[in-house]
Every structure is written in structure tokens, then in C-alpha cells.
Amino acid sequence: MNHSRLFVVLIVGVFSGTLQLGGAQTWSDPVRFESAGGIEFRWRDFFTRTDTVSHFFEWEFMNDTDSSATFEYVITGDNGEERIGRITLKPRRKKLSGWYFSGDKIVDVALAKVAFESISNNSGLGSGANKRK
Amino acid sequence: MQTRGSKAGNRSVGEKGTPGSSLGVTSFLLFLTLVLIYSLASLLPESFLWGVNQLAAVSTPVRLFLISGAILITIPAVSRILIEPFERFLRVAAERKKSVLIIAGIIGAIGSVVFYQNRIITDMYGDSRTLLNLLAGRHYSITDLFGFNDTEPLTRLIHQSLSRSLGLDQKLTIQIVSAITGGLFLIAVLLFVVHSKQPPIWKVFAGIILVSLGANQLFFGHVEDYTLVYLAIIVFLVLSWRLFEGRKTLMAMMGVFALGVGLHVEMLLLTPALTYAIFYSNRDRFPAIPRPLRPKTIIAALILTLACGLLAYMFYFKAYEFTSDNQNEIASKIFLPVNNPLPFPHAYSLLSLEHLSDVLQELLLTVAPGALLICILALVRFRELRWDDQRTIFFSIAAFYFLLFNLTVNPILSMPRDWDFLSLAAAPIAFLSLALSTHFFDGSTTRRTMNLLIACSLGMGILSSTVFFVNSHEDTASRRLRSIGIWVYRSYYRGSSYIINVGCKLIGTENNMEIEERRRIIQELEPFKSKHDSELGFLYEKLGQVYFMRGDYDNSARCFSKSIDVDAMNLHSVKELAVTCLKTRRFSLASDLIDVYNQQVNDPVVTEPTGLTLSEYINYIGVLESSGRDSLSIQKALDQVQLF
Secondary structure (H helix, E strand, O other): OOHHHHHHHHHHHHHHHHEEEOOOOOOOOOEEOOOOOOEEEEEEEEEEEOOOOEEEEEEEEEEOOOOOEEEEEEEEEOOOOEEEEEEEEOOOOEEEEEEEEOOOOEEEEEEEEEEEOOEEEOOOOOOOHHHOO | OOOOOOHHHHOOOOOOOOHHHHHHHHHHHHHHHHHHHHHHHOOOOOOOOOOOOHHHHOOHHHHHHHHHHHHHHOOHHHHHHHHHHHHHHHHHHHHOHHHHHHHHHHHHHHHHHHHHHOOOOOOOOOOHHHHHHHHHHOOOOHHHHHOOOOOOHHHHHHHHHHHHHHOOOHHHHHHHHHHHHHHHHHHHHHHHHHHOOOOHHHHHHHHHHHHOOHHHHHHOOOOOOOHHHHHHHHHHHHHHHHHHOOOOOHHHHHHHHHHHHHHOHHHHHHHHHHHHHHHHHOOOOOOOOOOOOOHHHHHHHHHHHHHHHHHHHHHHOOOOEOOOOOHHHHHHOOEOOOEOOOOOOOOOOOOOHHHHHHHHHHHHHHOOHHHHHHHHHHHHOHHHOOOOOHHHHHHHHHHHHHHHHHHHEOOOOOOOOOHHHHHHHHHHHHHHHHHHHOOOOOOOOOHHHHHHHHHHHHHHHHHHOHHHHHHHOHHHHHHHHHHHHHHHHHOOOOOHHHHHHHHHHOOOOOOOHHHHHHHHHHHHHHHHOOOOOHHHHHHHHHHHHHHHHOOOHHHHHHHHHHHHHHOOOOHHHHHHHHHHHHHOOOHHHHHHHHHHHHHHHOOOOOOOHHHHHHHHHHHHHHHHHHOOOOHHHHHHHHHOOOOO
16 A cells, blocks of 8 residues: 555645535444444545545444454445554444545445454454445 | 913923923933833843843843943934934925925835835734735725725725735735835825924934834834824824914825724724814814813813723623633623633733733833833923923823723733734824923923933934844844743733744754753743643643654653643644654554544544544554564654654
8 A cells, every 4th residue: 555645645734725625524324244243334525625536534433332342444435445444442432534535435344353352253354345335 | 272271381391490400310310211121121031021121132242232322322422413414404304395305205215125124024923824814815895995894904905906916925015015104104204304393403303203113113014904004193193293283184184084994993093183183173163162172171071981981891892801711702802801710820901910011011112212201201290391282182182092992902912912903002102292392392491401302212212123123033033032922921821822932933943942942931931830721731732843843752742741731622732642652653542542632623523634534544554563564664654644
């Protein structure tokens, strides 16, 4: 993955003048994962940068269980772009993140190496593939 | 119509064998006192004496040179050499009216260049940054002149239109307008003194007073909305001076007044004076008019307006107290409260000593010391002056309302930073001093005493005018900003950290001086901190940023932590601490911190997307780390993380 390209957006504040706020900040329907019960994902298209016509997607992982959950994820946009990450979610907590995509929507979210506290669930990637938006 | 009022009024203030004979001694003692104050203040740069401590920003040899120069000027032989050529020039100029126009034009042009070349180096004074943002984001048109949404529509329209039509940067346009306005000011001053019906020696004095006004700093490329209205006020006052010399200038005064109100609403403070001028001009036409012109009637009217003002303060603006620390509430109440909820020593209020001291310092900074000297002399010799002189009454009314405004209004950015907003009072006070000075230059005062008065004014003018030099050079402006910032922290409090921060930034990053100075200032302010101290929190944050830029992440993290400690609401520091933790590979802590930040700032509505992208990047580094990527790859990814 090209780090330079990825990290450029961290200086998004510099380009705030080129941002165009998206409509409603409406969240997608929650995505649930068979291999990771209690973990939910949802996203929204927050705004579009008018100069590069890239969409800024905000997303949220929620842990609705009473256990701490650690997992890796792959988020895929409709142009095939991917974001990978690894997070630890404390019980009943959520984590907000976001990134730019050239496409219009997120089409797939997959979890891997899911572990609830000491219980490991090493199901492979694609556990959420049937929850496409 | 000039009436002789008090019994003592007929006695000359400079006459020998009367109390007037001590005029020279009194003025010289006052001069020495003020020079002593300037000298002592130069040793106390961070004290309440910010209106007179400009010498603190220059080196000791320069300081000594200026102080000894100011004293040297008062030696009769020296003052004669300086004054007499000017006097001769003004005498000749008064006789050659065409030549004086050409000379005034040349002086104005040279003055504009000098003003521009020595323009203020920092945009920290006033609200320059906000103004430029406003002009960039809003288009002004003629219709704005007839609305009530803006307090200075004409100034903004002029600045914006010139910038667009000339294709110049907005800031540069305002700087050029400021310098050209300065040139016009010099022309107006020269024409005023040349054409006034006073003796040439008074003209020299008047010229020195008007040129050495601290408010003339507005002409040094100052990026704000006060320069044009300041010139309008000066022209208005010159016209009114002419009115009391028997010229028919009332219509011109009214025209300048209307224009001035469009330039800035503060011009309205001249309404009572203009009303007086209208009564004065029509005193012969309407028999009933002389009554309102009587001093007793005027004092009654002043008391009535004060009572109305008090009622408005209490019941309309409800400004007697702040119920919160909310900026909107503070701005909407316009005036300073009697009760400020901030803890000591930040409980700056209408009646606090810090505020009263600030008002005095503002006067010392923006009014020429020579003008203040005359006002003090007039008060000392109160019984010897004709206070019922129409011109004196007019300028007293004008100065009174400006002073009242300065005393009560809330300088949202603090007085040392918002000096420009309050500097307009300098013009009526200077003209009041000129009106009073005519009693000291009336022909019966000895030549030597008049020379001494001029020399004292010139000497003090040299000391006070150093502020023009100080603000036009980076190192001296930096020193001044830091010192006034420290005073603001101890007094008005709000916004002090911005002043200190800009002052520290101007030091430059070449060596360790900036960090050392920031640490020193924080250490000095620590004993005065309040429980939740946003200003100190900001200073810690900025120190953390400087450390970060130098790659000293441990100290940077300490500063960001400290910033959060003293001001839990400083969410920037939370994000910056997260970045610092990421840099130092404390991924779990970085993740927790950015979660706190996002929940405060981006939930439920995204207001700062960088918090989300940073969170995502931390997650991404987490994958690299857990997948056993080599340290070099992770470091490469981390190297791209920056604070901004």
C-alpha cells in the first residue's frame, strides 16, 4: 500500500476550502458479522472534495458485547480501493474512523483474526462478505 | 462669541509675578516625571506600564541615547535651534498659499513611503486576520452602506473594491491605503497649522503634537478598519477648529461626519460635539439658542446622557455581569461587566484596577505625551484657564464621549492588542489639548517658556514614537508582544496566549531561544493559573508543537499532557498527543486518545475529519505491527505522520 498517498489526507485541514459537505450525513444500515457476533459496522459519505472528486467516508465499528474485541478488517470501495486496519474495541464501545475513496460507496467489509478477550476466532477474511451494501 | 468666564480667566497663565510664572517650572517637572516613567517602564517590560514601556524592546545603548536626546532637546540653546527654523518656515508658508500646497503634497508623498517602509511587522494587533477572512468571504456593495449589519461598511467596501480593481492582495491593499491615508494626514496637519489664526510658535507646537500621536501607528500599514475613520475624525476636528475661528465649515463638518459614520460607527461619538457646533453656528439666527450653549446647560446634558447610558448598560445590554465564559455573551454585551466570573487575577471588570490602569496606558500610548502634558497643566492651573471658551467646550465634549467609550467598552482582544479600536480617542484629546494650549501661547507667556513647552513635547514625542520603530522590526515587535502578552494574561486574560505565541514565533527557530523563552513564560505564568486555564493550556500546546517539529517527541508529549491537565477542553492537545504517541510507537495509547478526541469532536456530527483519518492510520499501523512487518516499514509509515 502506498503510504504517501494514504497519509496525504491527514492534512485535509489545509484543503478545507475545497471540501463540499455531503447531504445528510445519513448512516448506512448496520452491517453485522456472522463470525463476530456483537460487532457492527456502518458508514456514511460525509463529504466530497471538489478538486479531486474523492468521497470522504466516515465509518464506525461498534462492540455491543461485554467483552473486549480485537480484529483486523478490510473495507472495500466500489472502485476496488481497500483500507485495512486492526483495532481493539472495549466492551460497549465504538470506534470512529474515515478515509477518502474515489468511488461512491463502500461495498464490502470483512473481518479477520477476531478475538474476544482471550477467546480467539480465527475465521478467515470474508466473514462479512454477505453483508454487502 | 468668546466670553471671558472665570475671574481668573483674564489673568495670563505665563505672566510674571502671578502663579502663571511657574508654568515653565511645572511643565519641566512634569516632563522629567514622564521621562522618568518611560525610563523606569523600560526596565519593567511585563508590567502594567505597557503604554510607556516601548523602550524596553530596544537595546540599552539606544534607550540611553533616546532618553538623553529627549532631555538634551529641552536645553534652551538646543530647542531654539530646532524650533526657530520651523517657525520661520511656517511664517513664510502662511504667506505663500500655492507653495504650501506643493510642499504639503511632497511631504504627504514622502510620508506615505516612510509609513509603508516601516509598516507593522505583525498582524497580531487588532483583528487583522478576522478582517481578511471576512473580506475574502463576503462581497461588499453600495447597499451595505444603508444597512445596519456592519459597523464599518464603507471602509470595507473601499478596501475590497480597491483590491479587486487593482488586482492586489487584500492585505497589501489595506497596507497601501493605510500608508496613503498617513500621507493625507500629514497634508491635513500642515495645512491646518499653516492656516490657523495662531502665532507661528503655537503652530510648531501643534504640528509636534499631531505628528507624535501614538494613534498614528494606524498609518504604518496597519491592517484594520480604523485608519480611514481616524483621518475622517482629524478632518472633522480641523474643520471644527476653523468653525471656531469664524469660518463657515459646518456643512463640510456634517458631510465628513456622515462619511465617517459609514467608515466606522465609532464616529457617532462625535454626535454631541456636532450638535453643539450646530447650535453654535446658529446662535445669531435664533435668540433661544445661546441658552443651550451655556456651560451649566451642557453639564446638565452630559449628566443626562450619562444617566441614560447607565440605564442602557443595566437594562438593555445587561452588561453588569457575565453569566458565563461564553464568547458570544461577552461580545453581545459590548461593555465591560462589574462582575466577571473568572477567578483572580483574571476577574477583569469595569471597576478593577487593572482596567483603569489599561485605560490610562491606552491614553499614554495613543495620545501624544505633549498633549497629555498640556491637559495636566490645564488641570493644575485650572482656575487660570477660560473653560467657558466655545472651542474648549466643543473639544471637551468630543473628548469626553470618546473617553467614556474607552472606559466602558469591552476590548474583546484585550486593550494592549486592541489599541487601534480605542485609539480614535487620541484625535479629540489632541485637539482639546491644542485648544487648551492656546491659553499658554497667548502672547503673554515668555518666549522661553513657550520654547520649553515645545521642547518638552518634542522630547516626550521622541520617546513615545519609538513604538513605531518597535512594531516595524521583528525582534523588537517580538519582545513587545511577549511582554504585553504576559501582562494581558495577568489582567484581561482572554486572548493573552495568542499574543505570547506570536511573539515567541517571531524569535525564529534557528536556535533554542524560542523553546527557552516559551518555557520561561510558562514558568512565570504558572503561579497565576486558574483551575481550568485555556490560555496556559494553549501555551503548553504550542510549546509541545515546537518540540514536535524538532523531533523531541518525549518533551512534546509532556507538553501536550500538561496542556490537557490545565485545560481539559483543549481537544487539539488530545489529538496532538495521539500523534506524538503514534510517533513514539505507543499505538494503544494513541488509539485510545484519538477515540476520546473523535467522540468529543466528530460524534454525532463530523467537525474535524483529520481526527477520523488519524484514527484510521493508527489502525493501519496496527496491522503492520501485528503482521510482523519489519521495523523499517513501520518507521517509514510513521515518518509521514505530521501534526498538521
